Amino acid sequence: MDIKEVLEEIFRDVFEDESIELTEETTAEDIEDWDSLTHIQLIVDIEKKFNVKFTTQEINGLKNVGEFISLVESKLA
Amino acid sequence: MLNEWIKELKNIDITEYTEVLKCAKKCAKYAEKEKISDLKIAVLGDYSIQFFVMVLRMLLLKYGIKACIYEGEYNGINMDVLNDDSEFYRFSPEITIILSDYRSLRELPMLLSDPEVVNSWVDNQVKNFVNLWEKIQEKLPGCYIMQANLVVPYEREIGNLEANYYFSKQNVYKLLNMELLKKHEKYVTLVDMEYLAGYVGKRNWFDDSAYMLNKLGFSIKYIGLACDIFARQIIAAKGKIKKCLVLDLDNTLWGGVVGDDGYDGIQLDPNNAIGEAYLNFQRYVLRLKNRGVILAVCSKNDMETAKEPFEKNENMLLKLDDIASFIANWEDKAGNLEKIAKELNIGIDSLVFFDDNPAEREIVKMYQPDVWVVDVPEDPAEYVKQLNMESPFEWVQITKEDISRSSSYIENKKRDALEQSFTNYDEYLKALNMKGKVKEIASSDVERFSQLINKSNQFNLRTQRYSEVAIEEFRNDLNKKVLAITLEDKFSNYGIISCIILEKQGEKCFINTWLMSCRVLKRGVEFLAFEKILEVAKQWGCSHIVGEYIPTKKNMMVKNFYQELGFVPCMEVECDCSELYSYDCNNEFEKKYFIKGE
Numbered sequence: 001m002d003i004k005e006v007l008e009e010i011f012r013d014v015f016e017d018e019s020i021e022l023t024e025e026t027t028a029e030d031i032e033d034w035d036s037l038t039h040i041q042l043i044v045d046i047e048k049k050f051n052v053k054f055t056t057q058e059i060n061g062l063k064n065v066g067e068f069i070s071l072v073e074s075k076l077a
Numbered sequence: 078m079l080n081e082w083i084k085e086l087k088n089i090d091i092t093e094y095t096e097v098l099k100c101a102k103k104c105a106k107y108a109e110k111e112k113i114s115d116l117k118i119a120v121l122g123d124y125s126i127q128f129f130v131m132v133l134r135m136l137l138l139k140y141g142i143k144a145c146i147y148e149g150e151y152n153g154i155n156m157d158v159l160n161d162d163s164e165f166y167r168f169s170p171e172i173t174i175i176l177s178d179y180r181s182l183r184e185l186p187m188l189l190s191d192p193e194v195v196n197s198w199v200d201n202q203v204k205n206f207v208n209l210w211e212k213i214q215e216k217l218p219g220c221y222i223m224q225a226n227l228v229v230p231y232e233r234e235i236g237n238l239e240a241n242y243y244f245s246k247q248n249v250y251k252l253l254n255m256e257l258l259k260k261h262e263k264y265v266t267l268v269d270m271e272y273l274a275g276y277v278g279k280r281n282w283f284d285d286s287a288y289m290l291n292k293l294g295f296s297i298k299y300i301g302l303a304c305d306i307f308a309r310q311i312i313a314a315k316g317k318i319k320k321c322l323v324l325d326l327d328n329t330l331w332g333g334v335v336g337d338d339g340y341d342g343i344q345l346d347p348n349n350a351i352g353e354a355y356l357n358f359q360r361y362v363l364r365l366k367n368r369g370v371i372l373a374v375c376s377k378n379d380m381e382t383a384k385e386p387f388e389k390n391e392n393m394l395l396k397l398d399d400i401a402s403f404i405a406n407w408e409d410k411a412g413n414l415e416k417i418a419k420e421l422n423i424g425i426d427s428l429v430f431f432d433d434n435p436a437e438r439e440i441v442k443m444y445q446p447d448v449w450v451v452d453v454p455e456d457p458a459e460y461v462k463q464l465n466m467e468s469p470f471e472w473v474q475i476t477k478e479d480i481s482r483s484s485s486y487i488e489n490k491k492r493d494a495l496e497q498s499f500t501n502y503d504e505y506l507k508a509l510n511m512k513g514k515v516k517e518i519a520s521s522d523v524e525r526f527s528q529l530i531n532k533s534n535q536f537n538l539r540t541q542r543y544s545e546v547a548i549e550e551f552r553n554d555l556n557k558k559v560l561a562i563t564l565e566d567k568f569s570n571y572g573i574i575s576c577i578i579l580e581k582q583g584e585k586c587f588i589n590t591w592l593m594s595c596r597v598l599k600r601g602v603e604f605l606a607f608e609k610i611l612e613v614a615k616q617w618g619c620s621h622i623v624g625e626y627i628p629t630k631k632n633m634m635v636k637n638f639y640q641e642l643g644f645v646p647c648m649e650v651e652c653d654c655s656e657l658y659s660y661d662c663n664n665e666f667e668k669k670y671f672i673k674g675e
Contacts, residue, residue: 016102016103037127041098041102044098044297055286056286059290
């Protein structure tokens with residue numbers, strides 16, 4: 001499973017924007033609607049999709065998509 | 078476009094939180110564009126309420142209400158309520174939701190505190206709540222307040238001993254909830270978040286990480302369930318309630334098929350697990366009936382076969398007398414539901430359909446979208462849990478008229494039998510030995526009066542909804558008369574079945590409200606009522622009585638009512654959406670009726 005692809009799907013779904021293309025460097029600055037509310041939604045969707053649970057610190061530390069990917073990878077490992 | 082989308086919303090599963098959030102966000106976008114609003118609601122909370130507001134708006138839309146919602150600042154309840162010129166008061170909501178949280182109450186009573194100390198702590202806390210309510214009531218008279226009770230935290234510093242000491246944290250919060258119950262005024266409805274949290278489990282309900290990170294009061298997983306309780310209470314306050322449970326028979330009330338197995342072959346054996354499951358469901362249904370839910374049967378069967386278990390199977394708990402409308406035939410159920418609604422004189426949208434057969438449920442969903450279709454599980458042992466969880470019968474209050482309602486529908490059948498023994502309708506009315514009374518309402522009648530005002534749809538000339546507080550104010554207004562009519566007959570005592578509010582406007586006596594319960598149609602109650610209206614108008618020295626008909630989807634039956642009474646249409650029509658009629662007080666009123674006064 002390509003985690004980035006799945007994340008892209010989730011991002012497109014949450015932001016209702018099919019044109020979103022993620023890179024490891026993508027941050028909240030790059031996506032207009034990415035605020036604290038959608039951030040929670042992203043976390044919830046990702047946790048559900050991969051059936052994982054993030055800790056408070058992990059969520060707190062997420063800065064860009066690359067960190068999302070490596071966090072999910074570490075959980076699935 | 079929006080309407081299409083609302084249809085889609087009907088099928089949303091409120092436990093699917095990711096779906097719920099997505100829909101809620103979509104809905105927020107619609108809300109920005111659409112300026113129309115049916116209802117102004119304010120949400121104030123001790124925790125972050127952004128999601129709550131979004132989801133509440135979406136669920137209300139699902140139930141047909143476009144709400145405009147004021148979102149209070151995080152932790153800003155006191156700021157909004159206690160400050161006279163706050164944004165909140167400028168918004169002037171019709172409904173205020175207060176989401177309180179245990180974490181905002183600091184300084185609990187110390188361990189080993191005496192019960193008196195604990196009680197006085199609780200009193201003080203509850204005083205703060207009452208202050209907020211009173212302040213809102215003072216600034217926004219008639220505003221309906223929905224106060225979330227406190228979810229008792231899972232934390233137990235002294236472990237199981239918490240259950241043994243009055244001063245324990247667990248008990249202190251429980252006492253606080255109990256005190257809220259004792260102190261809440263009529264304009265405050267408590268919303269049982271503690272029940273919901275217990276139902277899903279406290280360790281699931283509380284998401285400490287989400288609280289630390291985003292100040293979410295509870296896990297986002299339950300946002301749909303929580304908001305739904307509020308949404309349903311709001312639509313009930315708006316008069317949209319379910320009144321009747323329509324039940325299938327085979328494999329719903331008993332195991333097996335009565336047409337094949339016979340009335341004594343169906344599974345209802347209390348010593349058998351399956352039989353016990355059906356009996357347990359019947360017991361729950363009976364309790365619903367006792368609280369005022371009307372029961373009906375809709376079954377694909379021959380009438381005679383369908384009734385046999387009720388008459389002859391001694392394990393049956395439900396009896397024929399419990400069923401207000403009984404339909405067994407081979408026609409489609411969507412059509413039969415219409416017949417039931419018609420027979421009971423209630424709207425099709427007040428029916429709840431319970432059938433084990435998924436195909437029947439789909440048909441009803443498709444052809445009767447306003448009927449609440451219970452998602453009946455496969456296992457009959459789970460029937461009660463499902464019906465209880467969906468909780469379709471959310472009402473604003475329970476009155477003694479509710480408790481006796483079911484039986485009065487049954488008595489209707491006896492009345493019908495009596496009617497058929499007369500060829501002359503007047504003779505029948507005389508034989509009913511009706512006694513009626515028109516009275517100015519007392520304090521103790523306000524609850525029932527408000528209930529009728531808020532849920533009568535058909536015989537209702539203006540369909541104005543008033544809260545109990547508003548009705549209290551009318552009572553104290555010298556230029557208004559608030560009248561209720563009670564009726565009893567040979568078979569039952571109906572209690573209050575008609576409400577009238579009159580307004581003195583100089584020479585005119587204006588009928589602000591006139592409605593009647595459909596259970597007593599065609600009995601002459603309206604004539605008795607009008608005589609009283611005429612009497613009041615004359616006492617006030619009015620020359621005319623003015624009545625208004627405001628058409629709605631449901632009150633067609635009274636379209637020509639004023640003309641039939643002898644009113645004449647007024648020339649001065651204010652708009653297309655209402656009709657005004659006038660009655661000269663000097664005219665003799667000569668309709669005859671057969672209700673004795675007291």
